[in-house]
Amino acid sequence: MTSPCRVLLMLACCALTVAPAVSSAQDAATSGANAAQGYNYPTQGRVEYVLGCMDDNGHDFANVYKCSCAIDHIAAALPYxxxxxxxxxxxxxxxxxxxxxxxxxxxxxxxxxxxxxxxxEAYRACGVHKTAAVATPAASANK
Known part of the structure; x- marks a missing residue:
């Protein structure tokens, strides 16, 4: 994956996880609602998952969204x-x-x-199709 793609991916993941600061009173009032939406994972953890998912399933742009969806699905069900x-x-x-x-x-x-x-379950829900072997640029060049 090229460096601009990694930067774009990191920015996209940051945009998904950044939330405005709330006061302690608001935080206490909304803690039940947040639990229903899922668990808050660190941005680094989300980015690492998405990059690993893309390593396994292909580095096309659609997989940025599919793999991001998959980690969101996992985060909704499992504490970090x-x-x-x-x-x-x-x-x-x-x-x-x-x-x-x-x-x-x-x-x-x-x-x-x-x-x-x-x-x-997350892969199925998000349309990630596990590939048997992902073609790499080095493998394509050797043909």
Missing amino acids: DDYVEQSTFAKYATLGGEGGGEFRVDLARAQSKKFLTLQA
């Missing part, structure tokens, strides 16, 4: 700390050797399964 834990277990579930043993215990498998199920 749980997201970090579950996505980490899912990411390293196939890590081999002794170092990967921690990611193969029952708790890790359960957390990984929860995340992958939620992500599959």
Whole structure:
């Protein structure tokens, strides 16, 4: 992805997560409404997810929106700390050797399964189509 695309993506994600400051009284009054809308994830976490999603599914412009939709869907259902834990277990579930043993215990498998199920639902809801292999510019140049 070119540098201008990354800047555009970061600006788009920032625009989605920036909210005006509210007073403590207003914050307390609206906390119930915010819980219904989902959890607030840090911009960096959202951007990392979208970039990873695009790495897996293609760097076309439509995937910026589809992958942003997917993280919004996940954020609506899962607190950020749980997201970090579950996505980490899912990411390293196939890590081999002794170092990967921690990611193969029952708790890790359960957390990984929860995340992958939620992500599959988000992909389905947002129209992200998992590709078997994404063509890279280097692979295209070798043909």
